[in-house]
Ligand SMILES: Nc1ncnc2c1ncn2[C@@H]1O[C@H](COP(=O)(O)OP(=O)(O)OP(=O)(O)O)[C@@H](O)[C@H]1O
């Protein structure tokens with residue numbers, strides 16, 4: 129994959145030039161006055177008449193760590209596609225904070241407003257070191273590239289080093305990303321997203337293919353990110369969801385079947401029927 133393709137896939141950024149977003153500075157504009165960072169209302173998405181999402185409603189609080197579960201085909205990934213602007217809903221409303229209408233923005237604009245998405249397959253620069261991957265991710269941030277003065281370099285290096293430590297790769301800074309383990313690559317991609325300082329992180333099956341040890345470390349990482357960031361995590365791994373410990377939303381046939389803590393959800397007869405009892 130070329131640098132350009134990676135940039136487009138991870139950050140929704142087309143090239144290194146000014147993107148002409150014409151979009152206001154996200155940090156000052158995200159209105160969290162009602163403590164809700166993401167609000168989906170009656171979102172419907174149809175593919176050839178089939179409703180992948182069917183009047184889906186979801187509200188995520190600022191700083192929340194929400195898990196989304198549901199059987200294959202429930203609409204979990206489609207929901208993320210709607211939030212990130214990859215798929216346009218047929219109807220319904222999607223708001224980031226109180227005022228940013230996501231259905232009116234392009235994918236790059238949505239990435240720029242502070243929504244980062246991690247895909248299942250890590251999208252990293254294999255031939256570059258872990259450190260350089262984070263450096264490249266930072267450079268796609270227009271606010272940073274405008275201020276690349278020598279005096280800031282140390283600060284930026286420190287930030288990259290701190291992020292490497294945060295994602296458990298402090299001792300792998302110089303290692304080519306292609307030589308990292310599957311789990312480490314996943315963490316590196318999360319680190320790349322973090323360099324963009326997203327307020328909302330969407331993570332689709334982040335621990336798929338990880339070892340048990342990597343899964344535990346990923347749960348610790350997510351717990352450390354919650355609060356400062358809001359996270360929406362789609363996963364099938366129930367032990368991982370249990371570790372995260374937050375509210376769980378069950379999707380089924382494109383709608384919310386129920387919400388609650390994992391134990392409540394797992395004991396619900398409807399959930400057992402559609403999902404856990406399969
Ligand atoms: N681009 C598309 N064209 C046609 N149908 C699609 C498209 N994308 C998704 N679907 C269908 O929409 C439904 C929901 O798919 P989605 O990928 O959102 O499910 P999911 O909950 O993420 O499932 P999984 O747990 O397997 O990842 C599925 O029936 C899928 O086949």
Ligand SMILES: [Mg+2]
Nearest residue numbers: 204205206332
């Ligand atoms: Mg999916």
